[in-house]
Amino acid sequence: MSRFEEWKKREETVLCKTYGRYPVSVDHAKGSRMWDADGKEYLDLLSGIAVTSLGHCNEELAEVIAKQAQKLIHVSNLFFQEEQLDFADALLATCHMDNVFFCNSGAESNEAAIKLARRYQQKVLGKDAYEIITLEQAFHGRTLAALSATGQAKYMEGFAPRTEGFVQVPWHDIEAVKKAINQKTAAVLIEVVQGEGGINTLSKEYCLELQKICQEKDILFMVDEVQSGLCRTGKWWAYQHYDLKPDVITSAKALANGLPLGAMLCTAKASQAFEFGSHATTFGGGALVTKVGLKVLEIMKRDNLADNATKLGDYVRAKALALNSPWIKEARGLGLMVGIELSCSADSAKLVWDKFVEAGFILNLTQGTTLRLLPALNIEQNDLDKFINCLEALLKDIKE
Numbered sequence: 001m002s003r004f005e006e007w008k009k010r011e012e013t014v015l016c017k018t019y020g021r022y023p024v025s026v027d028h029a030k031g032s033r034m035w036d037a038d039g040k041e042y043l044d045l046l047s048g049i050a051v052t053s054l055g056h057c058n059e060e061l062a063e064v065i066a067k068q069a070q071k072l073i074h075v076s077n078l079f080f081q082e083e084q085l086d087f088a089d090a091l092l093a094t095c096h097m098d099n100v101f102f103c104n105s106g107a108e109s110n111e112a113a114i115k116l117a118r119r120y121q122q123k124v125l126g127k128d129a130y131e132i133i134t135l136e137q138a139f140h141g142r143t144l145a146a147l148s149a150t151g152q153a154k155y156m157e158g159f160a161p162r163t164e165g166f167v168q169v170p171w172h173d174i175e176a177v178k179k180a181i182n183q184k185t186a187a188v189l190i191e192v193v194q195g196e197g198g199i200n201t202l203s204k205e206y207c208l209e210l211q212k213i214c215q216e217k218d219i220l221f222m223v224d225e226v227q228s229g230l231c232r233t234g235k236w237w238a239y240q241h242y243d244l245k246p247d248v249i250t251s252a253k254a255l256a257n258g259l260p261l262g263a264m265l266c267t268a269k270a271s272q273a274f275e276f277g278s279h280a281t282t283f284g285g286g287a288l289v290t291k292v293g294l295k296v297l298e299i300m301k302r303d304n305l306a307d308n309a310t311k312l313g314d315y316v317r318a319k320a321l322a323l324n325s326p327w328i329k330e331a332r333g334l335g336l337m338v339g340i341e342l343s344c345s346a347d348s349a350k351l352v353w354d355k356f357v358e359a360g361f362i363l364n365l366t367q368g369t370t371l372r373l374l375p376a377l378n379i380e381q382n383d384l385d386k387f388i389n390c391l392e393a394l395l396k397d398i399k400e
């Protein structure tokens, strides 16, 4: 029995069956490479779902982790800690926000945003408003409120009732938002580039119009940057492509390159909603993770990884289109959020994906026929060429 088979069997007896896993075991990883428990090498084009943006087991970060682990790891949020403040300063310097609340995940950062929006309406404005408007195909996380914001039936199955106060409207339809807004509306929450939804980018016109409506009605304009943030799309934050000024942004995935760290950032106006005791977390923003987060931001800036994401993202999309394959419907995205939509059936797309894994490439298949790439921001161009060569070969194999 291979180690993969062995682990698979063990897992069945000890873990909750929540994950339909890839047929891959991972023993160790470095940069954009992973090795399975039986010695096979993989090129990782997914980086832990946009988390390890600086590559696996980054040496500079490993050093920071080792050193900080000897100084201070966790004492809870009962105490003042310089690591947290240094990271907050650095994070706020990437955008127009004034304050940050640290947590541990994307879902939690959205929970914080949802709570902030409700409390802003109810305590700051004195209105009985609580509804959050989100867009179809959104993904905001799996806790009950974030799930209700996500609103996709497949994730809701068996978890009814949906948390009250969430309204979903068709994607990129400004009239639908206008119609959905009422006295009870507290906030609108969007992803400028939908990740799990299949790499769909909202237009500048739509976003500006949406922001204007929110400002007019004193509704909070909130952007989920959990996947798109931290240089992934070619700017610190995806909303910065459009000169937007959201009231709230949420972040997590790449913040500490694999250690759990989330953040909800907001303007001074929105921040009034939280007072002492309004919201809290035991782990959020501990000294170890924030020390690592600080180094992540330093490296992203020092190595111009935003520009790198733009350059490499444009490169891989152009290369995919240059294959001139009838099976490529679209190559879309922003920076290194890359979606290559195939024009074959979902069954054939699944077969293409299976063969990619067999050939040693880790990527994602989303919404049935869209290959999704979220590689490390410092991946070598040469590695993207390897992916393109494999794609070319596999597309030639499609039989329909």
Ligand SMILES: *Cc1c(COP(=O)(O)O)cnc(C)c1O
Pocket: 104, 105, 106, 107, 108, 110, 139, 140, 141, 142, 191, 195, 196, 224, 225, 226, 227, 228, 252, 253
């Ligand atoms: C992944 C993701 C989340 C949820 O993050 P978790 O850390 O899994 O809770 C929320 N929003 C977006 C846009 C995401 O991509």
